[in-house]
Amino acid sequence: MNITNTIWRNCNAHPDRIAILYEGQPVNYGALRVAVERASARLAATGITRGDVVALSINSRLAYLIVLLALARFGAVATPVSVGLSEKQREELVAGARVHSIILDQDDGWRSNSSPVTRYLEAAALLAAPADGERFDVPPVVQGLDEEPWLIALSSGTTGRPKRSPQPHGRGTMLASISPRPDQDDEGRVYVFVSLGIEYGITAAMRQLYRGGTTVLTQTSRPETFFVSVQRDQPTRVVTTTGSASSLVAYAKKSLSESPKICAGIKSIMVAGSFVSPALREGIVNRICSRLEVDYGSTESGSLAMSTPETYALRPKSVGRLNAWVHAEAVDENDQPLPPGQSGLLRFKSPLVTKGYLDDEQATARAFRNGWFYPGDTGFVGAAGYLFLRGRVDHIVNLGGNKIDVRLIEQFLDDQPEIIESAVVPVNRGTGAQVLVAVVEARAPFDAEVLKRLCREHLGNVYVPDAIVKIDALPRNESGKVKRLALAASIKFSADQAVSTERKE
Incomplete structure (x- = not known):
């Protein structure tokens, strides 16, 4: 297995279909395959091979996606190192992930002091058009990678120190193949208005590529960029975070009274990342799209529950219904299951749950026990699989x-x-x-x-x-x-x- 297999099938079957709309410029599936193969050949020529960890510090979301697929193609492992991080934070991530090589933007002068980094590559050079006489030895798509990571994702890191979560090819394939949404017909245009450096963002893009649909990407997540793209690219669905959604609502309220008209073609907007307050929900529904879907999950678990307008109407205080592939329990301080409706520490089982964190035995022991994942949330499971949150263990303050x-x-x-x-x-x-x-x-x-x-x-x-x-x-x-x-x-x-x-x- 290789997480990219389904994408290459779509590239071969529908080469003229648009895969990516980046800042209004179309990239069809055939051109995507050529760009990835070219980058893959150039990466392999530098000596990067199966299992090597490569840090990506690339500002362009299209370039990031192409390089990520190029590395996964022959079994190398990518890890994001956001261009917005400080040098100290970048250094910590590179050292912790045992990075072999770093791919940077041309104007990025950062260099790590950590070993075993052996080389620095420019993203633009990997993606450049072929030089006269340049020949490519494209490496084959490596198979049998079910349990090997294609990505070392970073947890949300509200404390400023994100944990590193290896994502195997097999798990990534399942994540991209299934959706918590009741309507999985995404052959239209999905605007991924979120960084691809977080797993939620890259999963949304991969899911769309798996379905042979079109992914809309823009360089930034600024509100003005969003509304320009919606007018120009006509997406049918939006995927974003609660933080970005809040910025969109504030911008529309202050500077864009015609936002409902601009967004009229959007059939649904899905947000994730944190709690959606009643005021934010009202703003999204009135100013962007009336069909709001809220995804509850994490980097370590993927989607766990989904709130839709239908579930919200029935259980407005819940975060939605558990996905069909998820089992959840609330337990007491002795890890014993509590009766239905009684609040406790929540734990989850799912085929999408990862196995732990990289080089962090204590955090792994706290969050992963006996096949269960403990995200640190408290709450209970109600009737018909509705999930209710009450708080977080790490939000308990002793005063x-x-x-x-x-x-x-x-x-x-x-x-x-x-x-x-x-x-x-x-x-x-x-x-x-x-x-x-x-x-x-x-x-x-x-x-x-x-x-x-x-x-x-x-x-x-x-x-x-x-x-x-x-x-x-x-x-x-x-x-x-x-x-x-x-x-x-x-x-x-x-x-x-x-x-x-x-x-x-």
Whole structure:
């Protein structure tokens, strides 16, 4: 098995069909095959071979996809090293993944100090048109790679230190072959409005290539880029993160009143990455697409549950119904299953669950036990397979002996009409005491004291934030999840104990 097999079948069967629309420029399946084979030959000529780990720091999403497929074709392993990371973060990822080679953009002057990096290659040179007289020795598509990784994906990394998750060819093939969506007819144009450097993004693109459909890609995930592409490329479906969706809604509200007309051809939008607040849901439905689908899952598990307009109408507090191939349980502190409807630590079984993390035995032992995956979420499974989340184990804050689940505060604040989304983090005051601060994106002016009073009345005294402050946009990673450590570090108390945020990108 090789994860690229189905793609080559589509390239041979439908060479003139459009595979990629990149910034409005079509790349058909035949041209995609030629570009991948050319890059594959050039990569193999440098000495890269089966099992070698190659870091990709490529800004162009089309170039990234071609190089990724070229490496997978002959059994090399890719790992993303985002161009947006600091040199220190890049260095840590390269060292941890034991990178053999690094592929960079032409203007990227970064060089790693980590061994065993042996060479640096320019993406543009790998993809360039053939020189006069240049001949290519295209390596064969290596088979039998079922249990070997094609990608070392990075977890969402809300703490700033993402874990490395090897993704085998067999698992990747299943992931691209099945969909949590009830309607799997994706032969139209799917706009993957998310970085391909995260597994959610590359899986969406691979799934579309497996079906022989067209994937719409753009260079960036800026809101203005999205609406230009929608008008020009006419996608029928959008895949993005909650963070990007929030930016789209804010941009449309402020600068593009005609967004519903521009987006009229979009049949559905699927988001993933974090909780969709009522305000964000309303904004997406009214300004982008009325059919909102929310995918609950992770890098380690793939999709676990899906919320659709139909399931939301029946169980609005759930994250949707479990996918047919997923089994879930809530367990107590002794790892014993709890009765249906009783909240506990959630665990999941699925053929799409990976086996662990690279060189992190402690994290692997915590998350993968006896065939189950423990993502760290708490909640319960209700009737008919509906999944309900209550919070996260790592969102439990101990203040003065009181264990507080900050997600309860966030859910309550998110339900208030003035609030789009909130994040509650523990912060040290200048006095040394630790307090809770709620940072909110708001769509209307709010009275912080009134919100605190409501928290006290509905949740109890220990669930009242010490301060509630407004921010233009919560800091997020590529997956759309809030970077809580960065947010907490940005919160400052003045001498008179006034609180503010100091955003540092």
